[in-house]
Amino acid sequence: MDVDRAKGDFSFPENHKFDAGVGLSSDTVDYISDVKDDPDWVREFRHKGLETFLKKPMPTNWATKDLENIDFDKIRYYLSDGQKPKRSWDEVPPEVLETFERLGVPEQERAFLAGVEAQYDSEAAYSNVKEELEKDGVIFVNSTEALKEHEEIFRPYFGKVIPTGDNKFSALNSAVFSGGSFIYIPKGLKVKHPLQAYFRINSENFGQFERTLIIADEGSEVMYMEGCTAPKFETSTLHSAVVELVALKGAKIQYVTVQNWSSNVFNLVTKRGLAMEDAEVRWIDCNIGSRLTMKYPGVVMKGERARGEVISIALANSGQHQDTGAKMIHAADNTTSNVVSKSISVGEGRSTYRGQVHIPKHLKGCKNNTECDALMINANSKTDTYPAITVRGNQHVTQHEASVSQVSEEMLFYMQQRGISEAAAMSLAVNGFINDLVSEFPMEYSVELKRLIDLEMEGSVG
Amino acid sequence: MTITLPTWFADLQEQAQKEYQDLPMPSRKDETWRFSNLKQLAFEDFTPEESSNIQYDIPSLPEGVICLPFEEALEQHGELVKEHFMKSETRLGSAKFAALHKANLKSGLFVYVPDGVKVEQPIEVSHTISGSNKIAFPHTLIITGKNAEVSVLDRFASANDDDTSLCIAVNDLIAGDGSKLTYCAVQELNLSSRMIQVNVTKVGRDAHATAFTANTGAQWARNEALSLMAGEGAHSDMLSCSVPSGTQQYDQRTYQQHASPHTNSDLLYKNTLYGNAKTVFSGLILVDEGAHYTDAYQTCRNLLMEDTTEANSMPGLEINADQVKCSHGSTSASISDEEIFYLCARGIPPQQARRLIAIGFSTDVIERLRNERLEEVVLAAVDRKFASL
Numbered sequence: 001m002d003v004d005r006a007k008g009d010f011s012f013p014e015n016h017k018f019d020a021g022v023g024l025s026s027d028t029v030d031y032i033s034d035v036k037d038d039p040d041w042v043r044e045f046r047h048k049g050l051e052t053f054l055k056k057p058m059p060t061n062w063a064t065k066d067l068e069n070i071d072f073d074k075i076r077y078y079l080s081d082g083q084k085p086k087r088s089w090d091e092v093p094p095e096v097l098e099t100f101e102r103l104g105v106p107e108q109e110r111a112f113l114a115g116v117e118a119q120y121d122s123e124a125a126y127s128n129v130k131e132e133l134e135k136d137g138v139i140f141v142n143s144t145e146a147l148k149e150h151e152e153i154f155r156p157y158f159g160k161v162i163p164t165g166d167n168k169f170s171a172l173n174s175a176v177f178s179g180g181s182f183i184y185i186p187k188g189l190k191v192k193h194p195l196q197a198y199f200r201i202n203s204e205n206f207g208q209f210e211r212t213l214i215i216a217d218e219g220s221e222v223m224y225m226e227g228c229t230a231p232k233f234e235t236s237t238l239h240s241a242v243v244e245l246v247a248l249k250g251a252k253i254q255y256v257t258v259q260n261w262s263s264n265v266f267n268l269v270t271k272r273g274l275a276m277e278d279a280e281v282r283w284i285d286c287n288i289g290s291r292l293t294m295k296y297p298g299v300v301m302k303g304e305r306a307r308g309e310v311i312s313i314a315l316a317n318s319g320q321h322q323d324t325g326a327k328m329i330h331a332a333d334n335t336t337s338n339v340v341s342k343s344i345s346v347g348e349g350r351s352t353y354r355g356q357v358h359i360p361k362h363l364k365g366c367k368n369n370t371e372c373d374a375l376m377i378n379a380n381s382k383t384d385t386y387p388a389i390t391v392r393g394n395q396h397v398t399q400h401e402a403s404v405s406q407v408s409e410e411m412l413f414y415m416q417q418r419g420i421s422e423a424a425a426m427s428l429a430v431n432g433f434i435n436d437l438v439s440e441f442p443m444e445y446s447v448e449l450k451r452l453i454d455l456e457m458e459g460s461v462g
Numbered sequence: 463m464t465i466t467l468p469t470w471f472a473d474l475q476e477q478a479q480k481e482y483q484d485l486p487m488p489s490r491k492d493e494t495w496r497f498s499n500l501k502q503l504a505f506e507d508f509t510p511e512e513s514s515n516i517q518y519d520i521p522s523l524p525e526g527v528i529c530l531p532f533e534e535a536l537e538q539h540g541e542l543v544k545e546h547f548m549k550s551e552t553r554l555g556s557a558k559f560a561a562l563h564k565a566n567l568k569s570g571l572f573v574y575v576p577d578g579v580k581v582e583q584p585i586e587v588s589h590t591i592s593g594s595n596k597i598a599f600p601h602t603l604i605i606t607g608k609n610a611e612v613s614v615l616d617r618f619a620s621a622n623d624d625d626t627s628l629c630i631a632v633n634d635l636i637a638g639d640g641s642k643l644t645y646c647a648v649q650e651l652n653l654s655s656r657m658i659q660v661n662v663t664k665v666g667r668d669a670h671a672t673a674f675t676a677n678t679g680a681q682w683a684r685n686e687a688l689s690l691m692a693g694e695g696a697h698s699d700m701l702s703c704s705v706p707s708g709t710q711q712y713d714q715r716t717y718q719q720h721a722s723p724h725t726n727s728d729l730l731y732k733n734t735l736y737g738n739a740k741t742v743f744s745g746l747i748l749v750d751e752g753a754h755y756t757d758a759y760q761t762c763r764n765l766l767m768e769d770t771t772e773a774n775s776m777p778g779l780e781i782n783a784d785q786v787k788c789s790h791g792s793t794s795a796s797i798s799d800e801e802i803f804y805l806c807a808r809g810i811p812p813q814q815a816r817r818l819i820a821i822g823f824s825t826d827v828i829e830r831l832r833n834e835r836l837e838e839v840v841l842a843a844v845d846r847k848f849a850s851l
Contacts, residue, residue: 062493361770376784380751385779385790390497394766394796403789404781 008229011202012095020078029175032078036144049164049174056168064321066292070266075207075238077176078122085127085142096125105198114193115140120200122178137186140195143211146182153184157215161244161274170270173209173242180210185220194223201230207238216251225256232262239265245273245281252280258445261290263319269295277303284440285312287322288452298327301335308337311440315456316349325354334365341372342434345381346460355387359396370400375433377460427454468540478564485558494555497742497774498713502656502682505628508597514569515590521583528574529585532601535572542574546605546636550662554686554715559658563599563630570601577607584613584835591629592621602633606641613644613833620652629657637669644672646836648843650679657683667693674831676840677704677712678847684713691725700729703827705847706739716745718758726757732827733764734820735771736851744776747788754785764794765823817848
């Protein structure tokens with residue numbers, strides 16, 4: 001797989017049939033609803049989202065002040081060429097196809113994926129799932145199509161894992177959401193190959209608000225991977241997704257994200273999974289790039305013996321703030337959760353871990369383990385850790401460990417003594433730091449990840 | 463004996479009263495009061511204690527050591543007090559209450575140990591709070607000169623079991639270069655009382671400061687401990703041992719600030735919770751830019767003895783320098799059945815086994831005081847608490 005620093009940094013001239021214009025009002029919401037021919041309940045849902053968004057203050061008491069630099073009146077909330085997603089790459093418009101070709105998406109689909117959805121600005125340009133999966137009853141479509149054609153499956157869960165009013169950005173997403181994936185895996189079906197979605201921002205001053213809902217029915221298993229890129233524009237871009245996962249009894253969902261946003265993207269995402277009895281929700285999250293990422297994937301363990309896990313890697317370079325973490329809400333007996341987070345701060349980059357573990361009264365046998373380690377590369381790198389752990393009752397075990405360290409001078413000296421250049425030694429040390437987590441990613445991603453990290457590290461030594 | 467307060471101090475108190483009135487009351491929205499029970503802050507009807515009830519147990523002191531009631535020190539060593547009295551900003555949320563303390567304080571202890579002098583035995587002070595709806599404002603100011611050494615024990619108790627009172631205590635610990643300063647506070651107020659204690663420690667070059675807090679009493683206690691590693695080679699131990707039971711609530715906020723390179727700090731807080739007790743621990747290690755070669759540790763351990771207890775932990779790190787080793791950890795758990803079984807198999811009844819383990823859990827941090835007399839007092843307070851359960 002070809003990876004280079006400028007891989008995602010290109011854009012094509014805009015060719016939009018539908019453009020909601022600049023700024024956000026009730027008319028913007030109606031415009032999107034009209035274009036998408038939303039059913040009445042969805043239009044109502046959007047308006048309620050807008051109302052909540054306008055009412056909610058920015059989370060400025062604890063969040064970074066950089067949030068205040070988002071100018072909601074200058075953002076374009078919906079852009080689309082009005083085409084339905086294509087089932088074949090041959091039908092995808094040439095410049096969109098070229099975009100995804102350059103990112104290697106069709107190639108990966110042929111190689112190892114069970115299905116792909118590729119979103120370009122507000123709408124999916126391509127959406128396909130392997131025929132045999134379709135025969136087995138797997139549904140993998142974009143949100144517009146799903147709301148219309150599979151309402152009976154999706155409506156009961158839509159907005160239930162993450163309510164509109166969860167936070168300011170989930171409310172914003174509820175108002176103007178477009179694109180994203182809807183996946184349904186039928187009872188007992190174990191999907192062998194990963195399903196993939198690729199999110200691409202092409203237009204300047206744009207806000208991308210995809211909404212994803214994955215339902216794994218009883219005993220089923222699925223792995224879903226998403227990748228994100230955007231070209232670098234002079235002005236900032238907003239990406240504010242809502243991702244809801246529902247793992248019914250005994251089901252297993254693994255959600256893998258590798259994001260490589262350009263350094264002008266505000267990436268403010270709400271992700272949460274609901275795990276019923278004996279179910280497992282696992283978030284594997286890698287954050288590279290963006291100006292500011294605020295993302296705390298969570299799992300609500302609602303059924304007995306449910307399991308939640310967050311494995312995350314963040315790399316913050318100069319001008320970037322990776323404010324990431326995990327939320328583990330235990331809501332049934334004998335539930336277990338595990339968080340392993342590793343961050344690397346390079347140059348003047350700042351990485352933050354923010355976590356919440358909640359074990360309420362009347363539960364028994366809940367366990368949480370949290371480990372977060374931060375590696376500082378340069379003298380002016382920054383890192384913070386802010387976990388909050390609440391345990392009620394005495395039949396639980398929680399433990400949190402965090403450490404901050406630098407690549408030791410002794411280690412670098414040792415490697416240089418053996419003829420390895422300083423930069424190569426640093427790269428080896430960093431890869432060693434995250435190696436045990438990288439191996440949790442699917443192979444194709446872990447190779448890309450290591451290369452991306454190497455590229456980000458370039459020039460940081462010396 | 464009538465004491466004339468210096469003008470500068472009277473002015474300072476007047477200014478502090480104004481500051482108290484201007485500062486807003488903490489609310490749920492304040493990060494530093496997250497998880498706190500704000501009901502405890504309703505004390506408008508309380509009046510300041512008219513006369514303080516303090517007992518001093520002062521060992522024979524080497525020449526040059528000054529150890530006086532605070533008000534006498536103001537009169538006799540005004541310049542020394544002025545130089546160090548409440549100089550640091552209260553960063554952990556209780557600025558309003560620190561201002562109230564400053565405006566009203568009348569009593570307390572002042573200790574000054576000159577360069578090179580070592581005080582062998584601990585200086586002991588007891589504050590007994592009496593009367594209903596009274597607020598006491600005890601203040602402790604300890605200054606050690608270069609390579610000096612001293613330890614001070616502050617005890618807080620209530621005169622009666624049912625007096626509703628509030629104690630707002632502030633300590634300034636100034637450890638001079640190369641000195642060794644140990645401060646130990648034991649809080650055994652009655653169950654109708656509340657306590658706010660703000661502890662500020664400033665550690666000079668190659669100095670070693672230890673601040674220990676033991677909480678067994680009060681309905682609600684909030685401890686704010688800030689340690690500033692000001693000089694190179696500074697070392698600070700921040701320790702606490704608490705045993706809340708019934709409906710007691712302890713709210714602990716700590717701050718380890720590393721302002722110089724080659725400094726280290728080690729924090730260990732242990733809470734053993736019974737009944738409906740609730741604890742909040744929120745700690746932060748802050749490494750300033752340029753404070754390289756910092757070693758900082760922060761650990762909070764909660765032992766949950768009953769199914770109705772609640773422990774909240776928010777250990778935090780903010781690191782702005784790269785050549786550092788910093789870590790924090792927090793655990794909340796109960797005694798495992800295996801441990802009880804092990805002791806039962808050796809003929810110890812389960813109830814006693816649980817108590818032994820809980821005492822052992824507390825002793826671990828008490829021993830870090832490394833001072834026989836102080837350990838003895840804290841252990842006795844903890845034992846009294848366990849015996850009452």
